[in-house]
Every structure is written in C-alpha cells, then in structure tokens.
Ligand SMILES: Nc1ncnc2c1ncn2[C@@H]1O[C@H](COP(=O)(O)OP(=O)(O)OP(=O)(O)O)[C@@H](O)[C@H]1O
C-alpha cells in the first residue's frame with residue numbers, strides 16, 4: 001500500500017510512533033467485564049441560555065460479540081452519544097474505555113488513528129466520497145491503515161460488496177446509486193478495516209423492510225462472527241429483534257431495557 005506523505009489524513013494516522021500490532025499487551029490477570037465501558041458521560045452544547053444537555057450522565061457497558069440497540073425520539077441524544085463513544089466528539093465530563101484504551105484521554109492524533117483502525121461508523125447520511133466509486137470508497141478507508149495489503153483490501157471490498165448485494169454496483173459513483181444502496185456502501189466501508197467497534201446510526205431509514213432486515217442481519221452476523229461490539233441507533237422496533245439488548249435514551253437520560261422482547265410492539 002502506498003502512502004502519500006503530503007496527505008494530511010494519512011500523515012495524521014501514520015505519525016503516531018508505534019505501529020499497529022504494537023499496542024500494549026492486554027494484561028490477562030486484569031479481567032474487565034466488558035470491552036466497551038461508558039462511565040458518567042455528559043455532553044453539554046453551548047453556554048448560558050443556549051445550553052443544551054444532549055447527554056446526561058450516561059453509563060453503559062457492552063461486551064465483545066454483543067449487538068445492542070439504542071432507541072429514542074428525535075433529539076434525545078443518540079447521535080451525540082455514539083459520536084462520543086467512537087471518539088468523534090469529546091464529552092463535557094465522563095469517560096469511554098474500549099478494551100485497554102481510554103478513548104477520552106487520547107490526543108487528536110491518537111484519536112484519528114483510533115477511529116481509522118478500531119471504529120466503523122455508519123452515519124445517518126451515507127457521506128460517501130462523491131468522486132470515488134462504491135468499491136473505491138471501501139478501498140479508501142483501507143488505505144488509511146499503515147502496512148495493509150492492497151490485494152487483501154481488494155478481496156475484502158469485493159466480499160463485502162457481494163454480501164451487501166452490491167456486486168454489480170462496485171463501479172458506480174454514489175450519485176448513480178439509490179439511497180439504500182449508498183447506505184449499504186457506507187456499511188461496507190464501516191466494516192472494511194475489521195473494527196472492534198461498529199457504530200451505526202439509523203441504518204434502515206432509507207431501506208424497505210426486506211432490505212432493512214438483510215442489512216441488520218449482516219451487521220449482526222459481523223458482530224457475532226468476528227467478535228465485535230455493535231451499537232445500532234434505530235427508530236424501528238422491527239429491527240430491535242436482531243439485537244441482544246436495548247438501551248433507551250430520553251432527553252439525554254439513558255436507561256437499559258431488559259431485552260428486545262420486553263418492548264411493546
Ligand atoms: N453541535 C450542536 N450544537 C448544539 N446543539 C446540538 C448540537 N448537536 C446536537 N445538538 C442538540 O443536542 C440534542 C441531541 O441531539 P442528537 O443529534 O444527539 O439527537 P438524536 O437523538 O441523534 O436525534 P435524531 O433522531 O433526530 O437524529 C438535540 O437537542 C440537538 O438539537
């Protein structure tokens with residue numbers, strides 16, 4: 001894989017001295033119960049009379065191999081919370097821990113690398129690079145990882161496009177794809193670097209029910225078979241049955257609902 005030393009994104013991801021695979025060894029004697037721990041996370045936007053408490057002291061733990069849902073009405077703080085968990089946004093107070101990494105104490109440079117290597121995001125809007133084809137959008141994120149094999153990335157991109165029902169769409173630009181297809185490319189891109197954490201914001205909003213189920217099933221399968229930690233924001237109760245546990249957020253207050261079946265349909 002070639003790296004352009006002048007590319008600011010690549011510079012930011014590769015400037016961190018220790019390469020992948022040189023992460024601090026996990027201390028086997030120190031057993032942490034969950035891979036992801038969110039502790040007393042609070043996010044306040046603005047100040048004074050414009051102050052909005054988007055997330056109020058959220059605490060949650062999600063284990064490796066767990067796929068959980070985050071439900072809540074519009075404006076309740078869902079996107080804010082998963083953005084903090086994925087290191088895109090810093091909390092006003094509180095901490096996020098992923099394995100041995102204290103996400104909330106990482107420097108800006110370290111965060112760039114953390115996001116590229118360990119987090120897969122699917123945003124509410126697909127946010128594809130408009131001048132790259134579907135396949136190139138997947139390959140681009142692989143190019144952000146130091147020392148990866150281009151051949152392996154191509155094989156992985158083709159496999160993901162196939163699994164997402166996009167085998168015939170790989171050479172299309174985003175503008176030549178439907179909204180649902182773009183969302184599926186975004187899911188492929190999120191899974192491309194085999195992240196530990198998969199954060200998905202409303203993956204099914206632009207999809208019909210059959211396709212929505214297919215996409216959520218794929219996400220679940222990825223989480224289960226590759227031992228990832230998955231959090232899916234959704235308004236759609238039908239998609240909740242694919243998850244292991246449900247968290248609800250209301251006006252920034254996070255609560256844990258026992259199981260998907262405990263929700264009234
Ligand atoms: N950058 C920002 N500056 C100020 N307020 C913000 C900002 N981003 C979000 N908010 C406010 O924080 C609250 C939570 O927003 P958030 O986007 O997390 O909600 P959400 O649950 O994802 O909603 P939706 O389902 O509509 O996507 C809302 O009141 C929103 O207006």
Ligand SMILES: [Mg+2]
Nearest residue numbers: 078079124201
């Ligand atoms: Mg949102």
